[in-house]
Each structure stands twice: as structure tokens, then as C-alpha cells.
Amino acid sequence: xxxxxxxxxxxxxxxxxxxxxxxxxxxxxxxxxxxxxxxxxxxxxxxxxxxxxxxxxxxxxxxxxxxxxxxxxxxxxxxxxxxxxxxxxxxxxxxxxxxxxxxxxxxxxxxxxxxxxxxxxxxxxxxxxxxxxxxxxxxxxxxxxxxxxxxxxxxxxxxxxxxxxxxxxxxxxxxxxxxxxxxxxxxxxxxxxxxxxxxxxxxxxxxxxxxxxxxxxxxxxxxxxxxxxxxxxxxxxxxxxxxxxxxxxxxxxxxxxxxxxxxxxxxxxxxxxxxxxxxxxxxxxxxxxxxxxxxxxxxxxxxxxxxxxxxxxxxxxxxxxxxxxxxxxxxxxxxxxxxxxxxxxxxxxxxxxxxxxxxxxxxxxxxxxxxxxxxxxxxxxxxxxxxxxxxxxxxxxxxxxxxxxxxxxxxxxxxxxxxxxxxxxxxxxxxxxxxxxxxxxxxxxxxxxxxxxxxxxxxxxxxxx
Numbered sequence: 001x002x003x004x005x006x007x008x009x010x011x012x013x014x015x016x017x018x019x020x021x022x023x024x025x026x027x028x029x030x031x032x033x034x035x036x037x038x039x040x041x042x043x044x045x046x047x048x049x050x051x052x053x054x055x056x057x058x059x060x061x062x063x064x065x066x067x068x069x070x071x072x073x074x075x076x077x078x079x080x081x082x083x084x085x086x087x088x089x090x091x092x093x094x095x096x097x098x099x100x101x102x103x104x105x106x107x108x109x110x111x112x113x114x115x116x117x118x119x120x121x122x123x124x125x126x127x128x129x130x131x132x133x134x135x136x137x138x139x140x141x142x143x144x145x146x147x148x149x150x151x152x153x154x155x156x157x158x159x160x161x162x163x164x165x166x167x168x169x170x171x172x173x174x175x176x177x178x179x180x181x182x183x184x185x186x187x188x189x190x191x192x193x194x195x196x197x198x199x200x201x202x203x204x205x206x207x208x209x210x211x212x213x214x215x216x217x218x219x220x221x222x223x224x225x226x227x228x229x230x231x232x233x234x235x236x237x238x239x240x241x242x243x244x245x246x247x248x249x250x251x252x253x254x255x256x257x258x259x260x261x262x263x264x265x266x267x268x269x270x271x272x273x274x275x276x277x278x279x280x281x282x283x284x285x286x287x288x289x290x291x292x293x294x295x296x297x298x299x300x301x302x303x304x305x306x307x308x309x310x311x312x313x314x315x316x317x318x319x320x321x322x323x324x325x326x327x328x329x330x331x332x333x334x335x336x337x338x339x340x341x342x343x344x345x346x347x348x349x350x351x352x353x354x355x356x357x358x359x360x361x362x363x364x365x366x367x368x369x370x371x372x373x374x375x376x377x378x379x380x381x382x383x384x385x386x387x388x389x390x391x392x393x394x395x396x397x398x399x400x401x402x403x404x405x406x407x408x409x410x411x412x413x414x415x416x417x418x419x420x421x422x423x424x425x426x427x428x429x430x431x432x433x434x435x436x437x438x439x440x441x442x443x444x445x446x447x448x449x450x451x452x453x454x455x456x457x458x459x460x461x462x463x464x465x
Contacts, residue, residue: 250286
């Protein structure tokens, strides 16, 4: 019996893979249906480079892998051979990659079939996806609002039901921010599990690969599939979360921002309701002051300013890319200028930032907790323009401090953090709550996430727009 297209679109990645394996549906049918959904969702402006024919060809010889045949998109910060890589910037010209980045091979080992490149801000440098080169990507929940960034295109495509799961990366919140904006699950894994190419060469290693998904079990399945090929030699497998229920834990809750700015009352309320739910599930929850010092946020901005200078100046682009600095977004240029105007101050701040890994572990011990619970974002998803890369840099920094003060400190610590879409605002916008723990305990977060998902299921896609 033919599968109804609407039913197929509702499957998560795990069910899609299972249905393909049972031959309830062919891989080509699945990919063709996803391509049709992508074409119908062009108004989201979430796909920058489609590769639909390549995806169709990939269904002819699938890998024997856990997620074989499941459609996805690859974020346009990695190189895929034969496709344009824009890095979210007009400065890259019409550069066609001649090679796959190492991460692409690992992603393909899971069996996922990529339909193309998803939108990102310039170099992934900000928490919204509104690059000058390509225009804003729209949030499926509210088209005039940001889907977050830098994995905004990926999140928009998953939230709209185009694909069940999409590649994402996180150097300062770029998985969790769009997950919170678009009502998705977003795990930033422990540093060292699946780091972004070259991140270990930076003054502070902050960037990791991962995914955004509609269900916790899809994120677990993604990591299970990855770990079949490259298991961590240092930490327990993330995919082990599928094998046991959540243990009862001590949770320390805080809602105050590290930068002392006001947090939206609806966001605070979502965290408090999550704490209540955790108590009802048998966990111990106690409230604490924000355990993260303000200097971490200041140092993180200095790191980001350095990256804005480094990426166009330090060898990101290979010879032949026709890179043109004059076409950089205004915010990138302003961040780079901020770095060059205060180089020695920046390096002092970066040295202090490097100590946060140890200080973070000490702070965790001080709070007598297994898990920290806090907001993912300080605000609701803002409207387009509020975080535009054309906003003057000081005002942009103030707005970013208010919007995403809760994510970067996990990147600099190397510890894992998980955003869950447990609540919505009165106006219907998603609100993410964030669980974090110490390095290597990613599975614990996913176990808790699965328990919370079962206790309070969330919508599996945005309302049709």
C-alpha cells in the first residue's frame, strides 16, 4: 500500500530509517518527498545550495548504516565536493569545493542523505541567520522572526517538516540557539567528540558538530550512528542514553543572566515550570545564583572578534576562491576592527577564558549538582532586523548579550548542554530550556531530555505557514 505523503512527513528520523529497512517505502520515495517539501518551503529561504539530483543518485546504493536513506541538509560552513561553499558570505564568490571536509565523511557514514546546503550567517558569527549575501531565513513558527543562528537554515528546515534531522554546528550556541527559536532538540556535545575542523588550533577550542532534530530519540540515534564509526576513546558513548532510563539527579536552577541583563519573564517562567516538572518526576531541584562570572561573556566576545578577523585573514579560503574582503557583512568588519584596535587586551581576555574549563568544573562542584537548568536564550526569538548584521556593533553587542548570554560558557568549558522545546510563549513562539552538565556526561542530558519529552510532549513541527 502506498504511503501517504503527509504520514511520511510526520515520521522522525528513526521511524523513517525503520520504514526504509522494512521496505514500507523506498529511499527514493523518501528523498523525492523531502525534495518536494523543500520546494514548497522556499519562502523560508533556508536552502542556499540544493543538490537534489546528487541525493537521488545516493539512494541507488545506500550504506548499511543506522540512518540509511534519511534525508537531511548539510550546513554551509563545511565543504562538500562539487558543491558551492559560501560560508554565508558574498565574499566567497562562486567557490566550488573540490573536496569533502573530514566531517562530511563522518556524517555520510551514518547513512543520512544530504539534499544540499542549509543557510548560515556569515562565517557562523552571530545568533541569527540574516546574511547580507542571501537575505534572512524565516522561522516557520513566525515568518517575521529569526530562526536563530548560526544553524538557522538547518533548524528552519527541520521545524517546517522538510527533513526530520539536519546537520548543525555550535561554536557559541549555534545548535542550541536555533533549537530554542524553532522548537527543536539541540545538543552541543562534549568537546573532543566531534569537533569542527581547525577548532583545536584556536586560542580556545569551542566549536563542535552535531544536529538539530524534532525528537530526543533522533539526536540519540544520530550519535549512536556516529559512534559506530568513531567511538570516543575518552568518554562514554552518547548513544548509551538509549539503553537506560534517567537516573534521579540533583539539579541546580538559575535564571539570572551572566551579564546582569533582564531575562524575559516568559523565559523565566518556562525554566521554573521545568524545575517543577523535574521535581514531580522525582529529581531534586534547588535554586542558585548565576554561577557564571561576567568575564566569561566578555572574553567570549573578544574570541568572536578575533575569529571575525581571522577567518578572512588567516587562511580559511583556499587559493582560487576569489575572496573579496570588501563584500564582508558590516558586523564582521566591525568585530574584526574591534580585535585589531585592542589586540593586547584581547589576548589577556583569551588567556583568562582558557582557564574557564577548570573553573567551570569547580563551579559545578560548588553548586552541589549533577545538572544545571537555565534558559537557552534570554529573550523570545526576535523579529528580523533586531539582530541584523547592519546594526552598529555596540548596539549589536548589547542586543546579543540580552539574547544569548546562556550558551557560550558551555562552549568555552567544553561541557555538554542540551536545549529542549518544552514550552511556548503566549504568542505561540517556542521557548527553549537548557540542561548542562560536566564533560563526558552527554548521555545523562539525553536521558533527562527523553524523560521530560515523555512527560510533556512538544509539537513535532511548526504550524503551517
